[in-house]
Amino acid sequence: MRYSALSILKQAFAGNLGWKPAWREPQPKSHYDVIIVGGGGHGLATAYYLAKEFGIRNVAVIEKGYLGSGNVGRNTTIVRSNYMLPGNEPFYEFSLKLWEGLEQDLNYNVMLSQRGIISLFHNDGQRDHYIRRGNAMMMEGVAAELLDRETLKKMLPFLNFDHGRFPIIGGLLQRRAGTARHDAVAWGFARGADRLGVDLIQNCEVTGIRRENGVVTGVETTKGFIGCNKLALAAAGNSSRVGEMAGLKLPLESHVLQAFVTEGLKPCIDHVITYGAGHFYISQSDKGGLVFGAEIDGYSSYAQRGNLATAEHVMEEGVTMIPGLSRVRVLRSWGGVMDMSMDGSPIIDRTSIENLYLNCGWCYGGFKATPASGFCFAHLLAKGESHHVARALRLDRFERGFPIDEAGAGTQPNLH
Amino acid sequence: MASLISCPHCGTRPKEEFLIRGDATPVRPAPMAAEEAWHDYAHLRANPRGRIREHWQHVAGCRRWLVVERDNFTHEVFGVTDAAKAGEGAR
Numbered sequence: 206m207r208y209s210a211l212s213i214l215k216q217a218f219a220g221n222l223g224w225k226p227a228w229r230e231p232q233p234k235s236h237y238d239v240i241i242v243g244g245g246g247h248g249l250a251t252a253y254y255l256a257k258e259f260g261i262r263n264v265a266v267i268e269k270g271y272l273g274s275g276n277v278g279r280n281t282t283i284v285r286s287n288y289m290l291p292g293n294e295p296f297y298e299f300s301l302k303l304w305e306g307l308e309q310d311l312n313y314n315v316m317l318s319q320r321g322i323i324s325l326f327h328n329d330g331q332r333d334h335y336i337r338r339g340n341a342m343m344m345e346g347v348a349a350e351l352l353d354r355e356t357l358k359k360m361l362p363f364l365n366f367d368h369g370r371f372p373i374i375g376g377l378l379q380r381r382a383g384t385a386r387h388d389a390v391a392w393g394f395a396r397g398a399d400r401l402g403v404d405l406i407q408n409c410e411v412t413g414i415r416r417e418n419g420v421v422t423g424v425e426t427t428k429g430f431i432g433c434n435k436l437a438l439a440a441a442g443n444s445s446r447v448g449e450m451a452g453l454k455l456p457l458e459s460h461v462l463q464a465f466v467t468e469g470l471k472p473c474i475d476h477v478i479t480y481g482a483g484h485f486y487i488s489q490s491d492k493g494g495l496v497f498g499a500e501i502d503g504y505s506s507y508a509q510r511g512n513l514a515t516a517e518h519v520m521e522e523g524v525t526m527i528p529g530l531s532r533v534r535v536l537r538s539w540g541g542v543m544d545m546s547m548d549g550s551p552i553i554d555r556t557s558i559e560n561l562y563l564n565c566g567w568c569y570g571g572f573k574a575t576p577a578s579g580f581c582f583a584h585l586l587a588k589g590e591s592h593h594v595a596r597a598l599r600l601d602r603f604e605r606g607f608p609i610d611e612a613g614a615g616t617q618p619n620l621h
Numbered sequence: 622m623a624s625l626i627s628c629p630h631c632g633t634r635p636k637e638e639f640l641i642r643g644d645a646t647p648v649r650p651a652p653m654a655a656e657e658a659w660h661d662y663a664h665l666r667a668n669p670r671g672r673i674r675e676h677w678q679h680v681a682g683c684r685r686w687l688v689v690e691r692d693n694f695t696h697e698v699f700g701v702t703d704a705a706k707a708g709e710g711a712r
């Protein structure tokens with residue numbers, strides 16, 4: 206069923222009784238051309254683009270919970286392409302371009318809101334760094350603007366400009382960045398894939414990877430064995446555990462990241478704003494709640510909940526940046542398990558095992574990557590070679606000495 | 622994660638006094654070891670769910686390196702040992 210203004214009108218007069226489920230609930234077949242492990246944003250997008258762009262429709266997505274129960278439904282929804290390194294920036298810009306056409310493509314409202322992201326800086330060194338980043342973006346054809354303090358004061362009068370230790374002296378703006386409704390992204394890709402014939406199999410955990418003569422032939426699941434030609438792992442925070450089923454040891458460590466949302470307010474924060482004196486970021490959802498977060502808790506974790514000390518730290522950062530926040534009540538907080546990689550950048554690659562493909566290492570930046578990750582992973586699965594914007598995102602870049610380390614933090618996952 | 626960590630030297634202290642380095646399992650190879658051994662040590666992690674050993678440093682206390690043995694799913698802490706005693710000093 207195609208969604209349109211007319212369909213809404215028709216259903217309104219028909220008592221809204223005619224809506225059909227957005228996707229089927231099929232039983233698994235015995236064999237697929239491609240099985241994707243993980244029904245998060247990346248797994249669903251991969252299935253969609255496999256079917257739509259590359260004509261491979263005998264595909265299953267296997268999800269241990271319900272679709273979108275992982276990080277795709279837990280993130281702070283920031284979408285941007287203001288990266289610095291040549292291995293990353295073309296990939297994220299490709300993603301942003303896909304975002305810009307996604308709603309028409311999927312016939313689904315993902316509520317993309319290109320409200321702009323402003324990254325604040327607080328000292329000369331940081332300003333130089335952001336100028337460099339802006340220049341690096343422009344070299345890849347992506348617009349960036351440097352805002353001075355006076356301009357910022359007019360745009361964001363509620364900021365704490367004259368903080369004794371962290372005065373705000375300017376910001377880097379990417380106007381095309383913004384937010385999207387995270388659940389809708391999962392649902393939109395799920396519906397799109399389903400309509401092209403992909404089987405979405407929920408509440409089915411992959412418990413083993415079967416290999417014959419070293420070649421992957423299928424997966425053991427809680428619903429029995431399912432065979433495949435190619436197996437594509439997109440398990441985000443659980444990538445190491447799924448990879449281990451095939452004997453892979455990956456450059457990943459799992460960590461918890463928390464997010465917070467306040468009571469609904471009238472429109473007050475029009476952009477996504479990030480604080481340079483910490484790692485705080487905030488935006489206002491269309492419902493009015495302020496959505497914000499900061500860095501990971503720092504200890505390895507598979508629990509989807511964090512520590513109160515981190516919550517306190519996040520609140521302190523927020524109130525330092527926007528003093529008025531101290532009067533707002535936080536409604537909810539939650540956590541998600543991040544696949545932190547050794548250089549802070551993702552991996553989209555084949556593995557040393559035949560028929561086994563890997564998509565992981567998204568750290569806390571994988572939501573914005575959802576369309577490009579799916580597209581490039583599908584490209585790799587269908588054509589056997591990397592999409593040109595994803596060529597640097599290789600699994601062997603660590604041993605070959607080509608890490609993509611935006612933060613310059615070295616091989617310590619909890620610092621990225 | 623538990624909010625309190627029992628340092629073997631300083632007693633029970635808030636978690637925020639500690640810096641977390643990461644997995645304590647990898648052991649530094651000999652200087653001239655093969656490149657694969659260094660790659661494995663520097664980059665690859667088993668990253669299991671469950672009982673793990675992690676390097677923490679008591680930066681706001683005795684500044685000793687410690688090995689915290691804990692569960693990374695339930696967040697239960699089983700024990701804290703000085704890294705030298707735990708045989709991890711050569712990392």
Ligand SMILES: Cc1cc2nc3c(=O)[nH]c(=O)nc-3n(C[C@H](O)[C@H](O)[C@H](O)COP(=O)(O)OP(=O)(O)OC[C@H]3O[C@@H](n4cnc5c(N)ncnc54)[C@H](O)[C@@H]3O)c2cc1C
Pocket residue numbers: 242243244245246247248267268269270271273274275276277278279280281282283284409410411412439440441442443447462463464498539540541542543567568569570571572573574
């Ligand atoms: C609090 C928070 C804030 C974030 N903020 C942002 C942001 O502002 N911008 C941004 O770009 N990114 C952000 N991220 C990161 C982003 O959400 C993730 O990088 C991205 O969602 C990961 O890809 P995914 O959607 O495929 O993951 P997931 O949705 O986690 O999908 C993985 C799926 O695999 C399933 N799975 C795992 N093991 C198995 C198994 N054995 N069998 C079957 N299924 C299995 C899981 O159940 C899960 O549904 C944030 C993350 C968090 C937690």
Ligand SMILES: [Zn+2]
Pocket residue numbers: 628629630631632679682683684685
């Ligand atoms: Zn101590």
